[in-house]
Amino acid sequence: MAAYLIRRLWQMIPTLMGVVLLVFFLFKAFGGDPAEVLGGLNASKEQIDAIRQQLGLNEPVWYQLWLFVKQIVTFDWGKSWATNEAVSNLFATRLPATLTVMIPLLVLEVTLALPIAMWVAYRRGSLTDRALTVVTTVALSISFLVYVIVGQYVFGFQLGWFPVQGWSDSLWTNLTTYVPLPVFLALLVGLAPQTRLYRSFFLDELGQDYVRTARAKGMVEGVVLFRHVLRNALIPILTNIGLLLPGIFVGSFLIEVFFSIPGIGREVLLAVNRSDFPVIQAVTIYLAVLTMLINLVVDLAYKVVDPRVVLK
Amino acid sequence: MRCETLWTRNCVGWNKTMLLSIQDLKVAFRMGKVGGEILRAQAVKGVSFDIPENTTIALVGESGSGKSVTAMSLLNLLPDNAERTGKVLWQGKDLLQCALPELQALRGREIACVFQDPMSSLNPVFNVGQQLCEPLMKHLGLSASAAIKRAEELLGEVGIPEPKRRLTSYPHEMSGGQQQRVMIAMALTCAPKLLIADEPTTALDVTIQRQILELLGKLKTSHRMSVLFISHDLGLVGEIADRVVVMRHGIVREQGAVAGIFENPQDDYTKALLACRPSLEGNPARLMVIDDHIAGRALQAQTRTKDDSAPVVLEVRALAKSFWLRQGLFGKREFKAVQNVNFKLKKGHTLGVVGESGSGKTTMGLTLLRLHEPTGGEVIFDGQNLLKLSDRERQVMRRRIQIVFQNPYASLNPRFTIGQTLLEPMVIHGIGKDTAEREQRARSLLEKVGLDGRAFGKYPHEFSGGQRQRVAIARCLTLNPEVLVLDEAVSALDVSVQAQVLNLLKDLQDEFGLSYVFISHDLAVVRFISDEVLVMKDGVVVEQASAAQILAAPKEDYTKRLLAAIPRGYHAAV
Amino acid sequence: MSAVLSADGAPEGAQQHSEGVWHAAWRRFKADRVGLLSLLVVLAFFLLVLLSGLNLVAQNWQREVGVPNAPPTLLGPAPPQASGVIETPSGPNVDLSAIDPLAPRYKEWDERAKKFQTLETVKSQTLPFGGDRLGRDVLQKAVKGTEISVFVGVAAATVATLIGVVLGAFSGFFGGKVGDLLEWVYNVFESIPNILLIFAFAAVVGRGVESVVIILALTGWTSMYRQVRAEFIKHASREYVRSAEAIGASTMSRMFKHILPNVSHVVLVRMSLLTVGFIKAEVILSYLGLGVRVDQVSWGTMLAEAQSELILGHWWQLAAATLFMAVFVTAFSLMADALRDALDPKLRGLE
Numbered sequence A: 001m002a003a004y005l006i007r008r009l010w011q012m013i014p015t016l017m018g019v020v021l022l023v024f025f026l027f028k029a030f031g032g033d034p035a036e037v038l039g040g041l042n043a044s045k046e047q048i049d050a051i052r053q054q055l056g057l058n059e060p061v062w063y064q065l066w067l068f069v070k071q072i073v074t075f076d077w078g079k080s081w082a083t084n085e086a087v088s089n090l091f092a093t094r095l096p097a098t099l100t101v102m103i104p105l106l107v108l109e110v111t112l113a114l115p116i117a118m119w120v121a122y123r124r125g126s127l128t129d130r131a132l133t134v135v136t137t138v139a140l141s142i143s144f145l146v147y148v149i150v151g152q153y154v155f156g157f158q159l160g161w162f163p164v165q166g167w168s169d170s171l172w173t174n175l176t177t178y179v180p181l182p183v184f185l186a187l188l189v190g191l192a193p194q195t196r197l198y199r200s201f202f203l204d205e206l207g208q209d210y211v212r213t214a215r216a217k218g219m220v221e222g223v224v225l226f227r228h229v230l231r232n233a234l235i236p237i238l239t240n241i242g243l244l245l246p247g248i249f250v251g252s253f254l255i256e257v258f259f260s261i262p263g264i265g266r267e268v269l270l271a272v273n274r275s276d277f278p279v280i281q282a283v284t285i286y287l288a289v290l291t292m293l294i295n296l297v298v299d300l301a302y303k304v305v306d307p308r309v310v311l312k
Numbered sequence B: 001m002r003c004e005t006l007w008t009r010n011c012v013g014w015n016k017t018m019l020l021s022i023q024d025l026k027v028a029f030r031m032g033k034v035g036g037e038i039l040r041a042q043a044v045k046g047v048s049f050d051i052p053e054n055t056t057i058a059l060v061g062e063s064g065s066g067k068s069v070t071a072m073s074l075l076n077l078l079p080d081n082a083e084r085t086g087k088v089l090w091q092g093k094d095l096l097q098c099a100l101p102e103l104q105a106l107r108g109r110e111i112a113c114v115f116q117d118p119m120s121s122l123n124p125v126f127n128v129g130q131q132l133c134e135p136l137m138k139h140l141g142l143s144a145s146a147a148i149k150r151a152e153e154l155l156g157e158v159g160i161p162e163p164k165r166r167l168t169s170y171p172h173e174m175s176g177g178q179q180q181r182v183m184i185a186m187a188l189t190c191a192p193k194l195l196i197a198d199e200p201t202t203a204l205d206v207t208i209q210r211q212i213l214e215l216l217g218k219l220k221t222s223h224r225m226s227v228l229f230i231s232h233d234l235g236l237v238g239e240i241a242d243r244v245v246v247m248r249h250g251i252v253r254e255q256g257a258v259a260g261i262f263e264n265p266q267d268d269y270t271k272a273l274l275a276c277r278p279s280l281e282g283n284p285a286r287l288m289v290i291d292d293h294i295a296g297r298a299l300q301a302q303t304r305t306k307d308d309s310a311p312v313v314l315e316v317r318a319l320a321k322s323f324w325l326r327q328g329l330f331g332k333r334e335f336k337a338v339q340n341v342n343f344k345l346k347k348g349h350t351l352g353v354v355g356e357s358g359s360g361k362t363t364m365g366l367t368l369l370r371l372h373e374p375t376g377g378e379v380i381f382d383g384q385n386l387l388k389l390s391d392r393e394r395q396v397m398r399r400r401i402q403i404v405f406q407n408p409y410a411s412l413n414p415r416f417t418i419g420q421t422l423l424e425p426m427v428i429h430g431i432g433k434d435t436a437e438r439e440q441r442a443r444s445l446l447e448k449v450g451l452d453g454r455a456f457g458k459y460p461h462e463f464s465g466g467q468r469q470r471v472a473i474a475r476c477l478t479l480n481p482e483v484l485v486l487d488e489a490v491s492a493l494d495v496s497v498q499a500q501v502l503n504l505l506k507d508l509q510d511e512f513g514l515s516y517v518f519i520s521h522d523l524a525v526v527r528f529i530s531d532e533v534l535v536m537k538d539g540v541v542v543e544q545a546s547a548a549q550i551l552a553a554p555k556e557d558y559t560k561r562l563l564a565a566i567p568r569g570y571h572a573a574v
Numbered sequence C: 001m002s003a004v005l006s007a008d009g010a011p012e013g014a015q016q017h018s019e020g021v022w023h024a025a026w027r028r029f030k031a032d033r034v035g036l037l038s039l040l041v042v043l044a045f046f047l048l049v050l051l052s053g054l055n056l057v058a059q060n061w062q063r064e065v066g067v068p069n070a071p072p073t074l075l076g077p078a079p080p081q082a083s084g085v086i087e088t089p090s091g092p093n094v095d096l097s098a099i100d101p102l103a104p105r106y107k108e109w110d111e112r113a114k115k116f117q118t119l120e121t122v123k124s125q126t127l128p129f130g131g132d133r134l135g136r137d138v139l140q141k142a143v144k145g146t147e148i149s150v151f152v153g154v155a156a157a158t159v160a161t162l163i164g165v166v167l168g169a170f171s172g173f174f175g176g177k178v179g180d181l182l183e184w185v186y187n188v189f190e191s192i193p194n195i196l197l198i199f200a201f202a203a204v205v206g207r208g209v210e211s212v213v214i215i216l217a218l219t220g221w222t223s224m225y226r227q228v229r230a231e232f233i234k235h236a237s238r239e240y241v242r243s244a245e246a247i248g249a250s251t252m253s254r255m256f257k258h259i260l261p262n263v264s265h266v267v268l269v270r271m272s273l274l275t276v277g278f279i280k281a282e283v284i285l286s287y288l289g290l291g292v293r294v295d296q297v298s299w300g301t302m303l304a305e306a307q308s309e310l311i312l313g314h315w316w317q318l319a320a321a322t323l324f325m326a327v328f329v330t331a332f333s334l335m336a337d338a339l340r341d342a343l344d345p346k347l348r349g350l351e
Helices: A002-030 A033-041 A045-055 A061-072 A087-122 A126-141 A143-158 A173-176 A178-206 A209-216 A223-251 A252-259 A264-273 A277-305 B066-075 B100-106 B128-139 B144-157 B175-186 B206-223 B236-241 B260-262 B268-275 B288-294 B363-369 B390-398 B418-429 B435-448 B453-457 B466-478 B495-512 B523-529 B548-553 B557-565 C019-030 C033-053 C103-115 C136-175 C177-189 C194-205 C207-218 C222-236 C239-247 C251-287 C300-311 C318-341
Strands: B018-034 B036-054 B058-061 B084-092 B113-114 B194-198 B226-231 B241-248 B252-256 B312-326 B331-346 B350-354 B376-381 B401-404 B483-487 B515-520 B531-535 B538-544
Touching: A002 A061, A002 A264, A002 A277, A002 B018, A002 C177, A002 C194, A033 A045, A033 B418, A045 B058, A087 A126, A087 A173, A087 A178, A087 A223, A087 A252, A087 A277, A126 A178, A126 C318, A143 A178, A143 A252, A143 C251, A143 C318, A178 A252, A178 B100, A209 A223, A209 B113, A209 B515, A209 C177, A223 A264, A223 A277, A252 A264, A252 C300, A264 B268, A264 B331, A264 C194, A277 B376, A277 C177, A277 C194, B018 B066, B018 B226, B036 B066, B036 B175, B036 B226, B036 B252, B058 B066, B058 B236, B066 B084, B066 B194, B066 B350, B113 B175, B128 B144, B144 B175, B175 B206, B206 B236, B206 B515, B206 B557, B226 B236, B226 B523, B226 C136, B236 B260, B241 B260, B241 B268, B252 B260, B252 B268, B252 C033, B312 B363, B331 B363, B331 B390, B331 B515, B331 B531, B350 B363, B350 B523, B350 C207, B363 B401, B363 B515, B401 B466, B401 C239, B418 B435, B418 C207, B418 C239, B435 B453, B435 B466, B466 C239, B495 B523, B515 B523, B515 B531, B523 B548, B523 C239, B531 B548, B531 B557, B538 B548, B538 B557, C019 C318, C033 C136, C033 C318, C136 C177, C136 C207, C136 C222, C136 C251, C136 C300, C136 C318, C177 C222, C207 C222, C222 C251, C251 C300, C300 C318
Parallel strands: B058 B226, B058 B241, B113 B194, B194 B226, B350 B515, B350 B531, B401 B483, B483 B515
Antiparallel strands: B018 B036, B018 B084, B241 B252, B312 B331, B312 B376, B531 B538
């Protein structure tokens, strides 16, 4: 096990280096002159030159790359170009808001999709299948934007059940007042495709030989589905959750923008609009690291779920 | 130890209690709608036979005969789109009319099943103990601790060593033979009256097959069970069955006591099936083919003695191939797939290479053509060491030594027409002046291998397995090779089709002076076609001698075991 | 010579004429009524896109032909706004010619003005699908938006497919060092959450249709790569490829003449999924102001405007954009489903 962990961590290094290189050169090659952005429209040439000096832009490329790497390792990104707020502070203050919305959403999505998908797989017949497919397809063809726009209008504006926007400092208030509407709308859109995916997992398992053996042993359909099939379907479901997990840290920037939730997604969007490069770079790199760590944890979790897995 | 002594034969008198009576069973599969009408494929077209208690009934047929479908339909283990009609009477009750809960009470308790592929039939995420306890707790109402104890006993009964430890093992941690023993243990948990065994040994090596058959025989006697044994192998069936039911294309061709079927078959198909097996007794020059037999055509015997003074066309010295597997943190471990293989192949002769799975025979064959790069040794072909050739020289050499693979369904590109498949090698090596000449050559080769010239424009999926193998052989012939490596080329084919392809190979060898390296796990087939035989185990050559010698006087233990494991068919008990 | 063929038993229902995979798929596709209908709808949209691209329809979408927020024709004109009435003064104007510096020139300008004609464009009170806040025809905007959004989706999908197929083929077929290098590239792109990557690219590349295509293609190729690589790994060890190697076929030949046709149906299905995904992504990008330029219109920009209009009760731009998008994406998705079922009947549940 230890050997496996070490090997995996060792293998992460080239990928991490690749991400750093990608971000660095992307912004270097296409990002325009940071000095001009910082200086603003009315800066004089001397001021811009001074900023360049400060940022180390006159140094050779490899030195700038070295500075970049140093920033990453020491978590010191300096200040945001737009708000002058320390970038590291950004994470600390914005992350909780994002997680307050995303964790309930992920939990609800998985725990609702699972039983619905099982029920649909249990009652499989061409009519339910076809109906589900058509409904899902139509529902998915409408952009999430529309759902949010209409949802906000109907539930917030017209009916007044939920506030249209807002956030507070108390976790409880957030969970009960400000989170329900966004989570509800996101669930509306995300549940159908998730159910379809899980249903396909269940159907795949139902076609396997061991299901025939279970039936031949005299097990009722319920046992076959809930014990034999579900246990095996957990393997692809775990994969799926593993893919969704990194996303909860970025959050749904759309939700955050619409509902004015001060989360990371919204910060990144603001940064993009303002060409606030340090923020974008920092978020990108740290989230890449987080994704790799999550993948490692998920791979370890496979060992629990699938006895055939051998971690070498 | 011969199976017959363990599968004690029962006098099949008619005064036995009837367990199962199948009357005019028909099974059809709904295949979707075409133009508003439901399309059905009729798999079983009216089958009737009885299973008395404490009797072994063998259901025999080739692929597509409907034997598996018949067996699976008894307990309704078929897919959702199956439709059954007829009567299946289990101790008076019609199983086809039964409600599902009644059927579920019967399954695993009175009637149990053992399937063909134990790896996929066992649930991969539960351990052996859990899977065994399931029917014990459901049907017999045992508590968890009592069930575990009983499970341990059962594992011991089926011959699994260290049963207590094995209770917590997972299926993938066991070998194929052990997995099948677990399946058998699972079937026996509630002491069923009838055991349905669907090709239980087909996926296993010959020596393991022998062990499983002995086990089943022992258990059948001690539990006084009836067994419905499904197989395609008449030789196997002859050793273990009391009664035989022969099926073809969904109907029963003949049924009766095993002695009658083997010694005095009535139906033409049964006769042909018996005749076209390559057996270890006798050495015909050619095998009977089913349709020839049915049409009453006489066997054309042209025994051509092989010329012992023919020149050596291929010489292999100390051939070795290893694979490197990762081990530990950064280390590698060597896996020696092939070690020190030596042989000389004469022109017009056939070298048979026999071994079970994992023996390295296939790897050796692929290495001869450099489809695997060897780690040592020499392959001398026409004075040149094949393993030291440059890429360009190797390309030229490719024309002279070719290979036919095992799986006819995978060896032809599904998106190429037969014509494209045949033309490709000629285009690559520049044979023939222009397309017209190449096409003509392709068509004539098609006819030579026994296919219609019209096959030229068709796709592989329109042909059967045997026909596809012929196309694969024709493809090799386009290059005028001198040596042909046949890697289990007939193993995936039905017995009658196998006979045709083997006859074809012999004819081509006679006509073109081809030399064969014939790789197979089936000693009877190897014996039919080979002049010299190489026996391999775990990458090493165990014994090497002429075909006659290997069979008459095998020297090594392993060879003797291999020979003993081969089913011989029915012999009247002395 | 064994010449008997019939004993082999040709499979039931063998075709009289030979049918390749695509013919068989087309035959099955035609039998699926829903799929056929979807195909027709998609083709109709493509025709619309073509016409719009050639500027034969909706080229004047920017003209303000209606009153601001004109309602759809079906609803009838909006009631006139009761704006505060300013009392027009009675009595003649005060004569300011003594102090007015421009007074001497009025006569000259009046003469000159008479030479020109002013065309009073009559602004319609209602438009077929209504008007936006500037009075532009929503129907024309929707059509033009269709052109942009569909073009972006299809173009980005095509580029992403090309990248994914080439990289996936080399990675899956060769394995070893080449495969490792390409896997590294893939891992780098995959480690960064998709939206972030899009934002990062958007931050540096700027706005416009071409930019959006590049952004989406460069961030979206990974799923195609993954699938093509898996297929090539599977096929590379198949016996028909081994046979091709045995007869001496070159590496390129084996990869692209042998394996690729066997993988093309997978690629096609994935490409249609990519198209749908990219269209939806473009809509979101344009909504956020990171997509098309200010002087271009897409479904996304329409939705952006619709949000503020909705509060005032003007719902028609939202409806138009949603309608066009829903119809096209639904039809495209259903067509892709039918295509996948036609190409691999095993996937379809047997009726």
